[in-house]
Amino acid sequence: MADKDVKNFNTRVYEIAALIPRGKVATYGQIAMMLGYPRGGIMVGRAMSKAPAHLRLPCHRVVNRTGRLAPPEVFGSEDVQRAMLEAEGITFRPDGTIDMARHIWTVSGGRFS
């Protein structure tokens, strides 16, 4: 039942994304690693693109490793997502990327749940 496995994968991605604390950000690769895909960060992004809007996933808190945000069309415009993150306490660098070293989501206790 590969179909169900995929659904499970997506569900876990949504679950983890929803667990990201306010004022913190996580990387696709980080989430992928939790699920057992050390280089499958793109899978997480793909799962996000399929994510139902009614889940209200904080996808604006999920960024790539360089601190760059998701494509503008996802939120409507670049400034929008940046404003949301700033409103949560995220600080940005002069080049418009997130200060990862400061806001990267670190798991406490070695377990995220």
Next chain:
DNA sequence: CATTTGACTTTGA
């Protein structure tokens, strides 16, 4: 059914 592509990451030159 084969090929391409993607909200990524890492490594090598």
Next chain:
DNA sequence: TTCAAAGCCAAAT
């Protein structure tokens, strides 16, 4: 330092 290529797995064409 920046740039290019390979690896990841699934969905779309």
